[in-house]
Amino acid sequence: MGLSDCSSIIEADVPSIDLQHRRIFELAATFADSGDQIRMMKSLAILCDHVKTHFREEEEMMAACGFPGLAAHRQQHGECRKMLVDLLARARHMSLDQIADEVKQLINGWIYNHILTADFEYVPYLKAWQSGQAPVLSASPADAR
Numbered sequence: 001m002g003l004s005d006c007s008s009i010i011e012a013d014v015p016s017i018d019l020q021h022r023r024i025f026e027l028a029a030t031f032a033d034s035g036d037q038i039r040m041m042k043s044l045a046i047l048c049d050h051v052k053t054h055f056r057e058e059e060e061m062m063a064a065c066g067f068p069g070l071a072a073h074r075q076q077h078g079e080c081r082k083m084l085v086d087l088l089a090r091a092r093h094m095s096l097d098q099i100a101d102e103v104k105q106l107i108n109g110w111i112y113n114h115i116l117t118a119d120f121e122y123v124p125y126l127k128a129w130q131s132g133q134a135p136v137l138s139a140s141p142a143d144a145r
């Protein structure tokens with residue numbers, strides 16, 4: 001499966017999030033046709049920025065909608081951020097093929113799986129919050145009194 005093929009089956013039906021996810025896969029797909037080292041480093045920096053911004057906005061939304069798994073989700077984002085920073089530091093000593101390969105593993109592997117598992121967990125909370133319904137959390141028997 002190509003990088004760009006992934007984005008169509010991971011739609012969470014939340015336009016702002018889907019757009020950011022799609023953009024990350026689009027950016028990652030450009031690494032396949034190499035180019036030169038300088039361009040590759042620039043693309044990698046842009047990709048890192050997009051992922052970091054996306055993580056930050058996601059965390060803000062999860063906090064706003066009262067998602068109970070925020071801490072664990074934030075920890076996962078932290079792990080990925082570390083991998084990206086590490087790759088960015090090593091990339092200048094790597095071949096273009098190696099960089100493209102690691103980008104593919106990180107985006108097509110880690111990010112892809114993260115979206116399908118962790119991201120999909122907060123979607124119901126986000127949708128309930130966006131539609132003005134009470135947070136899913138408060139639907140416990142204790143609150144019904």
Ligand SMILES: [Fe+2]
Nearest residue numbers: 021058115119
């Ligand atoms: Fe995400």
Ligand SMILES: [Fe+2]
Nearest residue numbers: 058114118119
């Ligand atoms: Fe996430």
